[in-house]
Amino acid sequence: MKIVxxxxxxxxxxxxxxxxxxxxxxxxxxxxxxxxxxxxxxxxENLAGDITEWWLHAPTNxxxxxxxxxxxxxxxxxxxxxxxxxxxPLASAVIPSGEAEPAAKPVTGGGDTGATSx
Amino acid sequence: MPFALLKYGLxxxxxxxxxxxxxxxxxxxxxxxxxxxxxxxxxAAYHLAKDHGITNIAVxxxxxxxxxxxxxxxxxVRANYLTPEGVAFYKESVELFRTLSNELDINVMYSERGHFxxxxxxxxxxxxxxxxxxxxxxxxxxxVIDSAEVxxxxxxMNVTDEARYPILGAxxxxxxxxxxxxxxxxxxxxxxMKRGVEVHTQTEVKKILIENGRAIGxxxxxxxxxxxxxxxxxxxxxxxVARMAGLKLPIKTIPLQACVSEPVxxxxxxxxxxxxxxxxxxxxxxxxxxxxxxTDPYGLxxxxxxxxxxxxxxxxxxxxxxxxxxxxxxxxxAGMADMTPDFSPVMGLTPLENYYIDAGWGTWGFxxxxxxxxxxxxxxxTGRQPDLIKPxxxxxxxxxxxxxxxxxxxxxx
Numbered sequence: 424m425k426i427v428x429x430x431x432x433x434x435x436x437x438x439x440x441x442x443x444x445x446x447x448x449x450x451x452x453x454x455x456x457x458x459x460x461x462x463x464x465x466x467x468e469n470l471a472g473d474i475t476e477w478w479l480h481a482p483t484n485x486x487x488x489x490x491x492x493x494x495x496x497x498x499x500x501x502x503x504x505x506x507x508x509x510x511x512p513l514a515s516a517v518i519p520s521g522e523a524e525p526a527a528k529p530v531t532g533g534g535d536t537g538a539t540s541x
Numbered sequence: 542m543p544f545a546l547l548k549y550g551l552x553x554x555x556x557x558x559x560x561x562x563x564x565x566x567x568x569x570x571x572x573x574x575x576x577x578x579x580x581x582x583x584x585a586a587y588h589l590a591k592d593h594g595i596t597n598i599a600v601x602x603x604x605x606x607x608x609x610x611x612x613x614x615x616x617x618v619r620a621n622y623l624t625p626e627g628v629a630f631y632k633e634s635v636e637l638f639r640t641l642s643n644e645l646d647i648n649v650m651y652s653e654r655g656h657f658x659x660x661x662x663x664x665x666x667x668x669x670x671x672x673x674x675x676x677x678x679x680x681x682x683x684x685v686i687d688s689a690e691v692x693x694x695x696x697x698m699n700v701t702d703e704a705r706y707p708i709l710g711a712x713x714x715x716x717x718x719x720x721x722x723x724x725x726x727x728x729x730x731x732x733x734m735k736r737g738v739e740v741h742t743q744t745e746v747k748k749i750l751i752e753n754g755r756a757i758g759x760x761x762x763x764x765x766x767x768x769x770x771x772x773x774x775x776x777x778x779x780x781x782v783a784r785m786a787g788l789k790l791p792i793k794t795i796p797l798q799a800c801v802s803e804p805v806x807x808x809x810x811x812x813x814x815x816x817x818x819x820x821x822x823x824x825x826x827x828x829x830x831x832x833x834x835x836t837d838p839y840g841l842x843x844x845x846x847x848x849x850x851x852x853x854x855x856x857x858x859x860x861x862x863x864x865x866x867x868x869x870x871x872x873x874x875a876g877m878a879d880m881t882p883d884f885s886p887v888m889g890l891t892p893l894e895n896y897y898i899d900a901g902w903g904t905w906g907f908x909x910x911x912x913x914x915x916x917x918x919x920x921x922x923t924g925r926q927p928d929l930i931k932p933x934x935x936x937x938x939x940x941x942x943x944x945x946x947x948x949x950x951x952x953x954x
Contacts, residue, residue: 424848424849437838438849441838442838442839442840444793457939457941458939461938461939461941462789464882465791465882465938466789466790466791466938467780467789467790467791467792467793468780468789469780469781469790469792469793469794469840470780471781471794471842493794493840493841493842493843494842494843495843496841496843496845
């Protein structure tokens with residue numbers, strides 16, 4: 424069992440959490456070109472090493488940011504989205520201005536749809 | 542004969558054709574450099590040499606021959622997919638697999654067992670009917686059967702309604718088969734090398750050389766190699782290698798765990814899969830129960846094992862096959878699955894000229910080895926995307942023309 428430190432609920436079993444995917448700047452839906460949408464929707468850095476990504480505590484439907492190492496399988500740090508922005512303002516603004524909640528964020532999720540082989 | 546064998550065994554020399562004709566030195570230039578000596582890369586090299594007469598090829602491998610996902614899959618071959626594009630593609634693969642032992646002069650132990658995709662809900666039954674109709678339309682043998690028929694064909698399965706998720710029926714695919722995965726790769730390597738292809742292991746590509754928007758070679762830990770064309774076939778390292786070529790892929794690398802039990806006498810003839818329960822099982826030729834489940838719940842570059850995986854797998858497995866309660870796990874492992882958003886592979890041309898990609902093989906790579914090798918070879922040789930793999934081009938993501946194979950990749954439906 425692995426413990427994730429949720430910024431809202433404290434340390435909880437990882438089975439309560441859903442992987443949300445890489446944090447990437449969302450383009451402005453009104454202005455984005457097809458190319459920008461492709462990039463945002465589908466293309467991944469998929470890095471081996473320290474990464475920053477979205478996680479969801481499913482029972483409380485709470486989205487937050489985690490730093491994780493994808494080689495050692497360790498959670499390095501978790502933080503609220505506000506704390507993340509305060510620390511590292513993204514140049515191209517993660518969210519269109521005026522919207523405080525990262526509502527439609529992890530379109531790229533996928534942790535909840537495990538595929539079996541065979 | 543026994544005497545000859547004894548004599549051979551006792552003699553100091555063992556004259557025989559070496560299985561693999563290794564060449565120690567790297568040349569400075571090749572017509573084609575293939576990155577990754579797994580099943581796919583080796584099959585592509587073989588078909589380039591055999592079908593297209595291109596033999597000045599180097600297959601470069603960071604590790605050892607077929608030591609990645611070729612060695613880590615669960616060896617299932619089938620064609621009962623959901624999309625017409627997928628069915629047509631895997632159908633050709635099944636046809637190639639059937640004659641592969643002759644083709645490669647090696648016993649790949651191709652064994653047709655029959656393949657069940659169990660349905661535990663009305664929705665899953667509906668998907669099964671859909672798949673059966675698409676399959677039959679394209680000439681692939683699939684049909685929907687009820688639980689009594691499942692029981693008749695596979696008597697060891699628990700089809701009573703006392704289970705937590707009773708079996709309503711199944712999509713039955715008689716040609717579903719298993720094969721010896723290592724032998725497939727070794728066969729391709731052997732036959733390719735016989736035709737002059739060079740395979741170099743312990744040779745890591747560090748950089749893709751690009752000039753005027755085209756790939757012109759690679760830099761390795763053993764020096765620079767120039768190449769007319771470069772192809773990557775590196776499974777779980779796809780994003781990493783593609784980045785060297787300046788490409789960003791629609792891929793997330795997620796571990797897929799599997800395990801085998803201790804070997805027992807033949808008791809399970811078929812391959813049994815349940816998309817809803819995220820389990821699949823077959824019995825190998827040496828008697829081990831080969832089992833796997835869903836991909837891990839999050840991305841990772843680690844083949845570590847988790848208890849969560851085994852707990853969820855075994856819980857369902859014991860309901861399907863109560864006799865499994867007597868068996869012990871012999872070993873377990875994980876492979877790095879490169880998952881795409883639409884559960885279909887990425888094959889063919891890339892925005893970088895003379896650079897070809899074979900990636901996104903998530904949990905469906907082994908069964909595509911022969912057809913992928915054949916069609917990628919055609920693509921590399923002609924510089925054009927063959928019709929059969931047109932739908933799987935990397936460019937489909939920028940035209941929003943995805944091939945949603947989600948239903949058939951046994952994602953819960």
